[in-house]
Amino acid sequence: MKIAVPKETKSFERRVALTPSVVKSIVKSGFTCIVESSAGEESYFSDASYEDAGAVIVYGTPQTLSGADIVLMVNAPTSQEINFMKDGSVLICYLYAYTAPEVIDALNKKRITAFSMDAVPRISRAQKMDALSSQANLAGYKSVLLGANALGRIFPLMMTAAGTITPSRVLVFGAGVAGLQAIATAKRLGAVVEATDVRPETREQVESLGGRFIQVEGVEGVKVEGGYAREVSADYLQKQQELIKSRIKEADIAITTALVIGRKAPILITEEMVRSMKPGSVIVDMAVESGGNCALSVFGKTVVEHGVTIIGEPNLPSLLPVNASELYAKNISTLLLHLANSSGFKWEMEEEITKGSMITHDGELVHGFTKEILAKKNP
Missing domain, CATH: 3.40.50.720 (NAD(P)-binding Rossmann-like Domain)
Incomplete structure (x- = not known):
């Protein structure tokens, strides 16, 4: 053949x-x-x-x-x-x-x-065929490097004779394969990492990598099939945004990975949230090819809005x-x-x-x- x-x-x-x-x-x-x-x-x-x-x-x-x-x-x-x-x-x-x-x-x-x-089904005997996971691992790794390169400060705690530099803070949206690799990479570089996901069962994985899990409490409305979010209620998204508003102000880098199969990617970072972020902070929108998780992301471009650098690279694995x-x-x-x-x-x-x-x-x-x-x- x-x-x-x-x-x-x-x-x-x-x-x-x-x-x-x-x-x-x-x-x-x-x-x-x-x-x-x-x-x-x-x-x-x-x-x-x-x-x-x-x-x-x-x-x-x-x-x-x-x-x-x-x-x-x-x-x-x-x-x-x-x-x-x-x-x-x-x-x-x-x-x-x-x-x-x-x-x-x-x-x-x-x-x-x-x-x-x-x-390809996500089953144990098909793991060697799972291209989504192999490529998402690379994408999660590269997203952190892109964010670090665009950030005007270092990731780790550093003590010098001139004073102490506090570690950068990284907020990761989504704890799938890409998100978990982003968490692990950011931690290896010395950042303080927080992560949120619609699936509460991912808490253990986030914490095992040294991240702090941020969870929306007291609201239902997330439909999960095969390990993926198929549907997220409007009430949940509202509660999630309220939680994010309080955390994103402190973040130096936000990395978004949230996708809903068969639908446009949900907006997790609004323009108001971007405006609330510190000058010089960075957003890496890994969902830009599906519409983007940030309201100000531009497909295939890096833009600066309200003093925040927003990276809309659509094919991160291809950069490796x-x-x-x-x-x-x-x-x-x-x-x-x-x-x-x-x-x-x-x-x-x-x-x-x-x-x-x-x-x-x-x-x-x-x-x-x-x-x-x-x-x-x-x-």
């Missing part, structure tokens, strides 16, 4: 779906691997390194995709890239299908079976392209080898990982959660 890895074309993207070391293992498994020339260039992997690993270098996206049985990508393909793909082929990438009905339609017209890396590509390549290749061997796909339609990650098949949308979200958007 022929696997194709095209060069990513999405803005702010520097990752590549397969690295040379993973190509080598896939070729040993009996697959033919085709890599578009310069696909790994932004991740510092040369064409020569792919050729040494056993890949065939092809020039041009149409030539790369047209003969492939399997296409591996980081981001969802464009309509033009889908047109280049062979009818009945298989695609594996991040799809976030509930946000892209036009991509689903294009895939179905060509009867392309698509598996989405963001839909070597590690991000290495981890993603292991995730996607593990999923591929679970679904198929060099002779073809197993098509175990009721198997948990297959069923959970398959979005389209045989010209139809087959993913239950995506159907549910799209039905709500288009009743």
Whole structure:
């Protein structure tokens, strides 16, 4: 079977779906691997390194995709890239299908079976396939470094002959994988860290990393499924904002990670809150690609509002392209080898990982959660 890895074309993207070391293992498994020339260039992997690993270098996206049985990508393909793909082929990438009905339609017209890396079930035997976690870890780490670089003071307590420098204060919104890594990184750098999350069960994890957990008390309204917030009530958000108002005034850096699947990211930091922050403080909005948690965030830009630096970097893992590509390549290749061997796909339609990650098949949308979200958007 022929696997194709095209060069990513999405803005702010520097990752590549397969690295040379993973190509080598896939070729040993009996697959033919085709890599578009310069696909790994932004991740510092040369064409020569792919050729040494056993890949065939092809020039041009149409030539790369047209003969492939399997296409591996980081981001969802464009309509033009889908047109280049062979009818009945298989695609594996991040799809976030509930946000892209036009991509689903294009895939179905060509009867392309698509598996989405963001839909891989969060179960123990799928941990090596969990690209969301591997990339979120890197994003959480990088968010702290960006914030520290923009801040006009150091993180740790420092005692000098000229006087004592008090530690910086970091406030993290959300204690998922990215938030927990942000907490751990900020603590390692010596900051005092506070964190808040709609899920009270994350308190133990926050405190185990040395952070102080701030919890909204005495209000219900958070619906959690599979470890993610699916729905947050208006009453809860109001109470949360009241709590945040009192804490954000003291923060030197605020890092936001809050997402609600299938919906725009909730506004957690209002303009009024930004105005209340200390001059020179920093906000890193990790949810900017989904609308942003800060009312003043600007996608893809760093802006200064009311004396506060607001960082709207949309693709933090891509700022660490070597590690991000290495981890993603292991995730996607593990999923591929679970679904198929060099002779073809197993098509175990009721198997948990297959069923959970398959979005389209045989010209139809087959993913239950995506159907549910799209039905709500288009009743």
